Amino acid sequence: MVTSIKWDPAAPLPGAEPQRTTLRPDRGPSVTSEVSQRYSQSRNELTLRREAPALAQSLEERIQRLARAVEHFAWPENFPDQTSDPAKARTVQNGMGAPLVSAWLPDRAAPYDRYFSKGFDWQANAADTLGLDPGEYSFTLEHQDETSELTVTLDADMTMPDLLDAVALAVNNDDRNVQARQVSQTSPGLHAPGQVATGRSLAVSVNPAYGAELPVLRDTSGHLLAALDLRENPRIPSGNAPPVPARYSLQSLSRYSPTAFQSTAVDPGAAPPLEPGTHAFAYTHGSESGTFSMDVQADDTWEDVLQRFARTANASQSGFIAATVERERVSSAMPEGEWGDLRGSGLALEMVATAPKLGQRLQIAGDEDAEDDSGQAAATFLDILGLNASARPGTDARLAVDGRERERAPGVFALDQGRVRLEETGSVGSGELHVQEAYASMVEQLQDVTLAYNDLREFLLRDAELFQPGLAATWRAPLQALDNSAQAMNLNGTATPQPDVSGSTSGLERLGLREFGTDKLLWFDHDAFFTGLGSDPKQVRSLLLDAGQGLLPAWADLAARTDPRSALADHAESRPGAAWTVTEQSGLPDPFQPDLTPRTEVQLEQQSTLVNLLDDMGSDPFDLPSGRKIVDRSG
Known part of the structure; x- marks a missing residue:
């Protein structure tokens, strides 16, 4: 037989209240909110002592990243003046390294070679091949409202290469800005793009520096030009077609210099x-x-x-x-x-x-x-x-494009049948030139700008107490200035309290930008950007690039004017030519924190060593009963 006993809680005595006893160690005086605030202030000051150089360097790196992204942005050369279609817009930029050329898209495309003759056998007799009698033949050369009459003598024993050289010499000795040369190639376009004939032929050219106007050549005595079958280059662009996206390898061999x-x-x-x-x-x-x-x-x-x-x-x-x-x-x-x-x-x-x-x-x-x-x-x-002794002989410009050497005087070159023009800058060396679809490159570049700005803003907000008040707002000010509403903010002004314009500014919307989240980070919408380009490209360009109004110039100006060391909170500053020092005004009365004087890193390290030694020797008036310290004075 098993018996179980159940014990109930004892009832309190009549008239007696339950007593509760709480045991806790005597921690001494509680840390008040005032002390906590002062502790937080001291912690920030000590953090600045340790991290001021690293903070300034990190800030500078983020500012420079944004500055590089802004500088790299390129607006299309032909948009919207030459084409209103964003898909046909093109940018032309030098690759990495020192730029060898300045490049642009001309209003009217024209290749270097304007005329080609038909091809001839290099051993053929000129008179027999052309069906002409030996003698003198004349023709006129007209260019830019000036006309010259040129004469060539056809001898009975001349070969076709001899005659082509004679015609080229007559053209080159004339004062008109027209050149001629003999072309020899075994396959179409091998040495002269646009020339489909093989063998020996004549090319008549005009340097693009002298415009896109075609020279006019006419027979006046005999039919020499007609026999040569001199015809306009079939690859001269018609209309206003954009250049083909490409990457060109350049090697500058000599710079142009007149005597x-x-x-x-x-x-x-x-x-x-x-x-x-x-x-x-x-x-x-x-x-x-x-x-x-x-x-x-x-x-x-x-x-x-x-x-x-x-x-x-x-x-x-x-x-x-x-x-x-x-x-x-x-x-x-x-x-x-x-x-x-x-x-x-x-x-x-x-x-x-x-x-x-x-x-x-x-x-x-x-x-x-x-x-x-x-x-x-x-x-x-x-x-x-000393005129003859100090003479500069003069040189022609020589530039190799994708391995094919070209020689020009003056130093202006044409690529893609004249849709892209280059002018050498005087540098000698190797480089690249990129012709890109502008919309894709602009989207990529604005994404780089957005990421760089967000990185900078997050860094400033994360440790806002370590920087000058309003620094993050100063960098946000150009974004707020794009709003068309009346706001008391200009592009380069300092930050002041403003209405919340998160995602509502029409200027931002036209650029495909909007702010999101409590941190007001940027979001880039390339579809909205494309819509803005199509509806009003000139306003988009103005909002991005105009001095005094554009977003990118405003950020570039801020990057140039911001000193990362001065941007730190007043707890830290840099002395030129010396180690980082700290000038602090303590808000703690004695005995919590004595007044501080400027100290170098070596002095701070010495103090740290001494304080740690005292800690090891015994009690410290700043110790809490738990063993933790109100203020870590060792830095």
Whole structure:
């Protein structure tokens, strides 16, 4: 038999209230909210001591990332002026490294080669092949409202390559900005894009620097051009088709430089050591040559002589321009007993070749055949001024595009049958050029800008107490300024309290941007951006790029003006040329926190070591009963 007993709780005695006893250790005085606040302040100050250099560096890296993304953004070259379709918009940008060329999309596309003849056998007799009699043949060349008549002699024993060279020489010796050359290729387009004929042929070209106008060639005596079957390049673009997206490999081999002469600087008021009388000069520039002379008077100064030379030279020919320029003059004629150079203003003479064709160089010399032995005086004039000694011979521009070398004078090149134009910048080396569909590249670049801005904003908000008040709002200000409503905010202003414009600003919507979340981060909607481009591309460009209104210039200006060290809270600052120091004004009265003075990192480390030593030796008035400290003074 099993018996179970159930015990009930004892009832309280009549009239007695239940007693509850709570045991807790005596922790001493509780930490009040005021002390907690001061502890938090001290913790931030100590954090700044340790992390000020790293914070400034992290801030600088994020600002520079945003600045690079802003700088990399490129608006299409042909949109909306040349095409209103965003899908046909194109951007042209240099690749990584120093840019070798400046590139743009011209209003009117035109290739370098404007005419081609048909192809011929290189061993064929010219007269027999063309069905022409030996003799002289004439034709006119018209370009940019100027016309020349050219003559070519066809000999009985000439081969086709000989005749093609003769026609090219006649064109190249003319003053018109038209070039001609012989092309030899074994397959269509091998050496001349657009030329489908093989064998030997003639190409007539115009440097794109002189526009897209076609030269006009007409037979005037005989039918030489008709026999050559000279026809317009079939690949000259019609209409306004956009360039094909491509990536070009570039190698700059030599920069364009016309022939130039530059004299030494002379005292403009001094008398030149020249014999009075007539001084004659000879010049040669391409096929043009001639002479001119000037008179020298007994009372002339250098200024009189140099200006008279420039006027006479410019009136006598069109192959070069002469001018006087002010330049620093250096003289070693120091007073006796003194060393050094005397420096002062002087006058110099410059002569620069104008519009030279390929291979053309300017030459100037004294005319030895002039009367009264003026040739000797002319040579003396050139020698005194050092013109021949300081001459710059001149070079043609040479650029290899995808391995194919091209030579131009001046240094302007055409790609994609003239839809893209390049001008060499003077740098020599290798690089790349990217022709891209503008919409895709703009979307990618704006996404980079958005990510860089969000990274910066999150960093500033996460540790806002460590930075100057309102720093995050300052970087947000350009976004708020895009709102068309009346807001008291300009693009470069400082942050002030503003109405919430999250996602409601029409300016942001046109750019496909909107703010989201409590942190007001950016979201980029490429579909909305495409809609804005299609509806009002000029306003989108203005909102993005206009100085004083555009979002990207505003951020670029902020990046240039923001000093990451000054952006930290007042607890920390940097001393130029020294270690980081901390100047703090403590809000804690004694004995919680003594007044602080500027200290270096070495001093802070010494303090840390001493405080840890005291902790190991015994009690500390700042210890809590639990063993934790109100303030960690060791830093």
